[in-house]
Amino acid sequence: MKVKSVPAVLKHLASNLRKMLFLAWQMDNRVTIGYYLTAGVGALAPLATSLTLKYLIDNLLVHQTPSITNSIPFIIVIVLAARYLVVMGTDLVQWGLNGVYFDYLFRYKLQNELNRRFYQKLAHLDIAYFEDPGTQNLIAKAKDTLTWRPPDFLRHFSYSLGSFIAYLSAFIVLMPFGWWIPVVITLTTLPRLFLRARYGTVQWSIYGSGAPQVRKLWYFMWLLSTDTAIREMRIFQSQDTLLARFKNIQDYIFNLNKKPLDNYLRILTFPEILEVVVLFVIAFSQLPAVLSGILTIGSFTLLVNMIDQLNGNAVGFVINFGEMYEHNLYVDHYFEVLGLPKIIKEVKNPVVFKKFSPPKIEFKNVYFCYPKGPMVLKDISFVINPGEKIALIGSNGAGKSTIIKLICRFYDVTKGEILINGKNIKRLKLSNWYKFMGTLFQDFVQYHFTARENITLGDPTKKDEGLIKEAAIKSGAYEFIEKLPKGFDQVLGREFEKGEELSIGQWQKLAIARAFYEEAPLLVLDEPTSAIDAEAEYEIFNNLQKTYKDKTLILVSHRFSTVRNANKIFVVEDGQVTERGSHQELLNLNGKYARMFKLQAKGYR
Numbered sequence: 001m002k003v004k005s006v007p008a009v010l011k012h013l014a015s016n017l018r019k020m021l022f023l024a025w026q027m028d029n030r031v032t033i034g035y036y037l038t039a040g041v042g043a044l045a046p047l048a049t050s051l052t053l054k055y056l057i058d059n060l061l062v063h064q065t066p067s068i069t070n071s072i073p074f075i076i077v078i079v080l081a082a083r084y085l086v087v088m089g090t091d092l093v094q095w096g097l098n099g100v101y102f103d104y105l106f107r108y109k110l111q112n113e114l115n116r117r118f119y120q121k122l123a124h125l126d127i128a129y130f131e132d133p134g135t136q137n138l139i140a141k142a143k144d145t146l147t148w149r150p151p152d153f154l155r156h157f158s159y160s161l162g163s164f165i166a167y168l169s170a171f172i173v174l175m176p177f178g179w180w181i182p183v184v185i186t187l188t189t190l191p192r193l194f195l196r197a198r199y200g201t202v203q204w205s206i207y208g209s210g211a212p213q214v215r216k217l218w219y220f221m222w223l224l225s226t227d228t229a230i231r232e233m234r235i236f237q238s239q240d241t242l243l244a245r246f247k248n249i250q251d252y253i254f255n256l257n258k259k260p261l262d263n264y265l266r267i268l269t270f271p272e273i274l275e276v277v278v279l280f281v282i283a284f285s286q287l288p289a290v291l292s293g294i295l296t297i298g299s300f301t302l303l304v305n306m307i308d309q310l311n312g313n314a315v316g317f318v319i320n321f322g323e324m325y326e327h328n329l330y331v332d333h334y335f336e337v338l339g340l341p342k343i344i345k346e347v348k349n350p351v352v353f354k355k356f357s358p359p360k361i362e363f364k365n366v367y368f369c370y371p372k373g374p375m376v377l378k379d380i381s382f383v384i385n386p387g388e389k390i391a392l393i394g395s396n397g398a399g400k401s402t403i404i405k406l407i408c409r410f411y412d413v414t415k416g417e418i419l420i421n422g423k424n425i426k427r428l429k430l431s432n433w434y435k436f437m438g439t440l441f442q443d444f445v446q447y448h449f450t451a452r453e454n455i456t457l458g459d460p461t462k463k464d465e466g467l468i469k470e471a472a473i474k475s476g477a478y479e480f481i482e483k484l485p486k487g488f489d490q491v492l493g494r495e496f497e498k499g500e501e502l503s504i505g506q507w508q509k510l511a512i513a514r515a516f517y518e519e520a521p522l523l524v525l526d527e528p529t530s531a532i533d534a535e536a537e538y539e540i541f542n543n544l545q546k547t548y549k550d551k552t553l554i555l556v557s558h559r560f561s562t563v564r565n566a567n568k569i570f571v572v573e574d575g576q577v578t579e580r581g582s583h584q585e586l587l588n589l590n591g592k593y594a595r596m597f598k599l600q601a602k603g604y605r
């Protein structure tokens with residue numbers, strides 16, 4: 001395994017440390033200062049207690065009398081009292097203020113801030129990233145570790161800082177005993193530093209290399225706990241097979257992490273033996289000075305304490321630095337997600353449509369392929385005039401949903417252009433363009449909120465009770481909402497307590513109500529009624545024809561009963577529009593459409 005050079009490691013760490021500290025500072029500068037300041041002051045606690053102990057011992061020895069209890073000199077009482085005052089004071093700062101109070105504030109505020117920034121970024125991330133496995137992996141890794149790795153990175157920085165201050169103070173106190181003492185002790189801790197750095201790298205790269213497996217593990221966890229999957233597994237009796245695969249992945253990841261850990265533990269013994277031997281020899285070398293009276297007993301106690309403190313904190317620094325180094329590699333994932341660049345870029349001074357009316361949409365020789373994929377749309381041209389009702393029909397995988405995604409500009413065309421009111425879609429201000437669109441995707445969302453919220457989320461900027469009811473009536477959702485125990489205030493889904501579950505068709509009606517509520521001049525529906533019964537569907541489309549009389553409607557459907565009412569029907573086959581016209585025109589053409597229509601109609605006879 002390649003180990004990065006020490007300067008490179010330090011540079012990398014310093015860069016992330018700067019970013020994290022800046023983030024903490026922006027989050028709450030007072031808490032950040034409080035946290036690090038108390039850590040720094042607390043680090044001086046052992047020195048303060050050791051010093052008072054030295055004075056106590058030296059004074060006891062100087063004032064030694066046969067009957068010590070009869071006349072305890074004033075000075076000893078003062079030193080003794082001072083020692084406990086110091087202990088109390090430092091305890092208060094180190095444990096009370098730093099370890100409990102600021103630690104709590106700092107950690108939880110930081111976690112909240114990290115989460116907020118993360119989900120804010122995801123909310124504005126290009127849709128293309130969510131359909132890309134590489135980015136999915138990165139997001140999954142960052143999400144899994146962001147609540148503890150980055151905060152712990154900063155906590156270990158605080159521990160490192162404390163160790164460093166304690167180390168430095170011991171170093172200075174030991175100098176008068178012989179400058180070589182702190183230097184030699186420091187040198188003996190270096191092997192540990194190297195091992196820790198190496199171990200950290202190994203762990204991280206395993207996480208990195210095991211990432212696809214880690215994601216698979218999560219997928220299995222999801223699968224093995226989802227009601228629909230469990231139902232299916234029960235009947236197909238596939239649970240044992242799936243559980244066995246689950247265990248295989250677990251074992252694989254465990255072993256990846258276990259081997260380097262074993263090695264690390266084995267080699268770690270040697271530096272530890274070295275350190276203990278060196279400490280003993282140094283303490284031992286000072287004994288003659290004590291016996292000959294050059295060194296007071298108090299000073300010798302201080303020496304031994306400070307040797308321990310120097311070594312302990314050098315090691316502590318190394319360990320905490322190592323922890324920081326390890327967390328640092330995960331902090332990378334976090335900032336990598338936060339730094340994902342925009343794929344769909346808006347131009348400077350984008351076009352903003354002021355008139356809120358149905359737009360004209362034009363595809364001009366559009367070609368499109370998904371990143372790293374084959375050509376999915378090939379030379380597509382069509383015009384949708386304001387107010388037209390358009391239906392897209394075609395086999396699975398023909399490219400219908402892809403056309404919708406391009407109208408939403410989730411992706412940019414590979415070749416050709418899309419014009420909205422004569423302007424290239426790349427020049428539009430997207431937030432303005434989306435105001436014109438009401439869209440319902442094939443995989444629409446079931447919000448486990450109230451029925452009302454499920455509708456108003458179509459346009460969170462308005463609150464219009466009349467409109468909510470109207471949208472619900474038109475979509476056919478009103479009938480079942482009315483019967484819910486709490487009506488429009490009923491929480492839906494099983495996610496929360498007292499939630500009422502709906503049927504798929506009912507969820508779909510609610511989603512259509514959401515689209516109705518937005519009252520956008522362009523409504524795009526990708527198979528909106530696949531789960532809705534024939535009668536209700538007839539109603540919905542009747543309402544659509546009435547409500548959307550002057551508005552544009554683009555509809556993807558496999559049902560000819562729905563499609564036949566469109567002004568224009570586009571037959572999409574293998575990424576191309578092969579036939580176009582009204583229902584009657586296409587029947588007369590006697591091509592693919594006519595064939596499909598007759599096939600479906602035959603089924604109903």
Ligand SMILES: Nc1ncnc2c1ncn2[C@@H]1O[C@H](COP(=O)(O)OP(=O)(O)OP(=O)(O)O)[C@@H](O)[C@H]1O
Nearest residue numbers: 131370373376395396397398399400401402403442
């Ligand atoms: N995110 C994606 N990345 C790569 N390829 C994709 C992606 N989404 C769709 N495809 C591919 O693009 C082609 C067209 O898919 P699309 O979803 O547009 O079909 P569709 O006509 O809507 O089909 P259906 O009727 O099943 O909804 C398919 O071959 C599919 O495999």
Ligand SMILES: [Mg+2]
Nearest residue numbers: 400401402442
């Ligand atoms: Mg589709």
